[in-house]
Structure formats: C-alpha cells, structure tokens
Amino acid sequence: MWAMFVDGIAALLNQLAAWMDGSYGLAVIALALAVRLALLPMTLHAAEQGWLRQRKLAALKPQLERLRERHAKDPAAHAVAMQSLYREHGIASGLGSGVLTALVQAPMSAGIYAAIHQGVASVGSFLWIPKLARPDLWLALLVAVLSMVAMLFNPMLPEQARTLLHWLPVAISFFMVWHVAAGLGLYWLGSGSVTVLQNLLLRQHVRRLPA
Template sequence: MSLLQPFISMLDRILNPLAAFTNDWGLAILLFALLVRSLLFRVNLLSARQQVRQIRMQPAIRQLREQYANQSRKLGEEMLRLYSRYGIKPGLAFAAGLIQMPIFMSLYPYFSLHGAQMTTMLIPWMQSLGVPDPAHALPVLYGIIGWLGMLISLVPDPAASQPALLKVGMPLAIMAVSLTVIWRSPAALVLYWAGSGIVTILERLFFRSSYGQKLLHKGIPVPELIKD
C-alpha cells in the first residue's frame, strides 16, 4: 500500500461530505482549502513572527558587522546571541510547509483518480475537474492570485521593504516556476491552490491590520544599539 494512502483516504472522507453539503465539487474544494488554512493559522502566525523578527533585527545585524568587521569569530558569537535574544528559530519558517506536505502530495493522486466524477458550476466550460483546464484560465488565475499574495509584505514601513524591482520581480519568477508545474495539472488541484492563495491574501491583509501587527510583534525585543 502506498505511504500516501491514509492521507488519500482522509481526503475522500472530508471532501465527499463537503461535496454532498454544497452539491458542487468546486465549492467543496474551496471550503477544504479554507479549512486547511484555518487549521494552520497558528503555525502561519508563528512563521510570520519569525519573518518580522528577522526584519526588525537587521539594524542590529548591520551594526555588528561594522563593529566586528575584522573579528569573524567574535561576530559569529554576537550573531548567535542576537538570534537567541530575538527568539529566531529557523525551523519555524518551514513548519507550515512540512505539516501540509502529506496533504499536498496526496491531492494530485486523489484528484487524478476521482476527478473524472467532479463537476462544478464555477467552471462552466469544463465537464470534469479531473483534467487540465483547456482554456488555461485557472492556472492564469492561480498565478495572479499567488503573485498578489506575495506582494503584500508583513510589515508596512518602507524602510523594511525590498527594492521595487526585486519586490515585484521575485514573486513573478516564483509564480512562473509554479505555473510550469501546475499548467497541466487537474483543474481540481489548481482550484485548490487558487482557493488557498485567496486565503493567503486575506491572511496577509489581516496581519497588516493594527490587531494583526500586535500579534506579529508580540514578544519582539525593543531594538537597541549594540554596545562595545
């Protein structure tokens, strides 16, 4: 039996009731994407906090590099202290992706196997969600949604922003690579990713709100100059 079979069976037990409830597989897939992202909100929050902490500690990092420019060993020691002070845990940045990995890897075989029976009013030009979108509208929509999501930074202040060309170009490059993978995927899979991308945009807009910023900055040390 495949190692993914338990996860594929789990998808079947979740998606079938959602499809019966909505009477539409497209809506069921979007609800499932919302469910997954909702369950992972806490993990995504912790990951976002790590990103904000790394942004906030940049002035201190620059000062350390200037202060210990010719003392590589001392610089390394002070950097470790700084990372510890800011509570930087590199593994948290990948936690959400690792947790979702079994689901991600199970979605393609599940939709390839059962997608022929899936229909939706959301994509009227398709008779089945188990095949690629012949109009390629879904992959393009997914690309636009993903690109917009990556444009929304976690911190609003311009000082922490990337150069405009890098800020716009990097997400475009990432989405171009993603599209080469997803272009010929079952429409059901692309619909899931598009729905997940919409939730990402809403999540990032929430993080940009005043309450969201309080959550992101909770526990972050007040920046201070590094003393000799």
C-alpha cells in the same frame, strides 16, 4: 497508513460534493478553505515571527557588517561572534515555528493533492472549466493574480526588494497550475485566498507595532 489517509480525504471530498449539489469543484475549494483557515493561527504566528526576525536582523545590519570585516580571515570566529550577537538580541538561529508549520502542512497538502488527483478522473466540469482532470489556462491566470496580490500585501517584502527574483513564485504558480489537473488548481486557488487574508492580517498587525 498513507493509502488510508488519502482514501479518507477522497471520501470527505465526495461527501462534500454530495452536500454541494454534486459539485466536486466547489467541494475542493471548501476543503482548501477549511484546512487553511484551521491552520491560519499557526501560519500567521510563523509569519509574524519571521517578520520580527527580519526586522531585528535589519537593525543589526551595521553590527553584522563590522563583525564580517573584523573576522574576514577567520570564518569560524565570525560564526561564533554572529551567533553570540543573535543570542544577545533574542534572535533564534533556526527557522523556529516556520519549520513546525511546514512539517504540519506538507503531509496534509500531499494527502489532499493525492486525493484530488484520484478523484478528478471521474468528475466533469465546474463553472467555465470543461474538465477538472485537465489543466485550465484561465484558472492558472487567476491563481497567478491571486499570488501577486498576496505578494503585494506581504509586509515582509519591502518595496526596494521587489525584484524580478521575488516575483518568481508568481510565475511558478502560473506554470504549475497550467500543467496540472484543474481540480488541483482549484485547491491552490482556495488556499491562495487564505494566504491573501493572512498577509492582510499580518500587515495590519505590524502597522500597530512601534517603529
């Protein structure tokens, strides 16, 4: 079943490349954009729910601190009191729609990555990239810059929280793209551009909400 799924995506990529004058790189970017835009309503909703949860937790911080002090010697009672406070303010204890979104995206992304990895061995160049089967430093830098832009537009990351640890995903994206086939990096580039769009939409939406 998995092999059929990957082969189907590989065939789709080949067909897209045929429609785009034989450009496999352009086909990869087009597929990335199509998949992420199709999932955008789901991922945007999950991001909005995460932002609302973060906002509620920030408002409850003094009460949570008092509960922690009150039940310092009884972790079980502290957990019960904390869950009761969450229920009172409509805060889900789990990750909610974020988990569902991840469950949908994970197999899709894995299948697409496998199909691209399978296909780049037989294709050549794209723009400045001489070989899509090999890593490309400039592509890795471009993906890192895009990740940084997405981070800057993310309303879930307040200014005071922008520490070195929060910028770690930017460094990780650079090193990962630098060590994989450029064809996979192009998919990451297309997907990352939709992440920027998602964060812009989320930023505009939360600004319209009452303080």
